[in-house]
Amino acid sequence: MRSIRQDLAEVQKAHWQSTYTAHLEMYGEEPSAPAVHAAEVFAAAGARDVLELGAGHGRDALHFAAEGFAVQAADFSATGVEQLRRAAQARGVDGRVTAAVHDVREPLPLADASVDAVFAHMLLCMALSTREIHALVGEVRRVLRPGGVFVYTVRHTGDAHYGTGAPHGDGIFEHGGFAVHFFDQALVEALADGWSLEEVHAFEEGELPRRLWRVTQSLSR
Template sequence: MSDDDAEAPAEARPAEAQLAEAQRQHWQSTYTAHPGMYGQEPSAPAVHAARVFRAAGAEEVLELGAGHGRDSLYFAREGFTVRATDFSPVGLEQLREAARVQDVAARVTTEVHDVRDPLPLPDASVDAVFAHMLMCMALSTEEIRALVGEVRRVLRPGGTFVYTVRHTGDAHYGAGTARGDDIYEHGGFAVHFFPRQLVDSLADGWTLDEVHAFEEGDLPRRLWRVTQTLPR
């Protein structure tokens, strides 16, 4: 991406807007066709995050890109108060229904939100933020940096951010349809594959606690689990 592209307003980048809307519709259709598609068990990163959040004394967790809620529901079962956001109303409706069934609805709130927009929360209002593969969706580097800035804004001092991303060592990197800015679309899903220098730059002004490499799924997908803490 050129400097001119990075500085252009959203309305001047119709290709990005079209890709974002196409991905929104794709996820809506996917959740409708495959309710609870990721199952009921929490992801391994969520289990790790719950331990980290508890050790830090966190009580409130914001999950970005919660989908149908397997991880948000796990956090609620573990005793956290959870605010779950996603740009798919279909996924969040499945989350709310599961919360009622699991008797954790009192600890879970949901909100339809696109992370390209500012987070709908006041400054310094949450203890912890979790995002499993949300940041490596069809977001430009500029949008990713803006999102991390928003996470920093809403976290309380000492708060923890745990996120996972597919990286440039993944088998799908460079495969499928190139969308620019290290974004490739494969099987209808667009992924922004992270180089390590992007992870490091997103931790500027934070304490970078860990960058843990792991694999997930049948391909397998290759990811980093990143844990970083906001200074007090």
């Protein structure tokens, strides 16, 4: 028997597919501010390759490639991944970008200690349960090399949409068809257990505006 959580996940996947189809390059061509910052952090750490989770149509993955990183990009929307591939070819960076369809509720299809850095902009705060988020961060830790860096962003409980819209439990609320898991400080700290928590930076983005945290954590060498 399917659970309500599984049904929500499938609805969200279909919603993102239709959204990317209806709105080509919906986030524009310019990289997000967190990606620009992450590229600097990754370079300072000596990273050579980056895994981006929830890459969408690729604006941030393309920025990492333009900065000289080898990029593996993943998203659960086949439409978004195809747009990313076409954009990488158009920009002449397809030799540094590998894109694949992947649902982060499943284990990452990568070997242990195989990447230098991982980036995820507003992926962890999608329609994922707390248990699924912990499992995903465990997978990130598994695939990172010693000294690896993980930068992610999430909407938090100080956001104007927190506690409003359609509730799905476990801190998840839905607005306009998009479900968001709003993070509190305790969840950020729990996800950093066994890591070095370098920074939790508050910032705002987009309409409302959305209120987010940019979290940077690393593994010991």
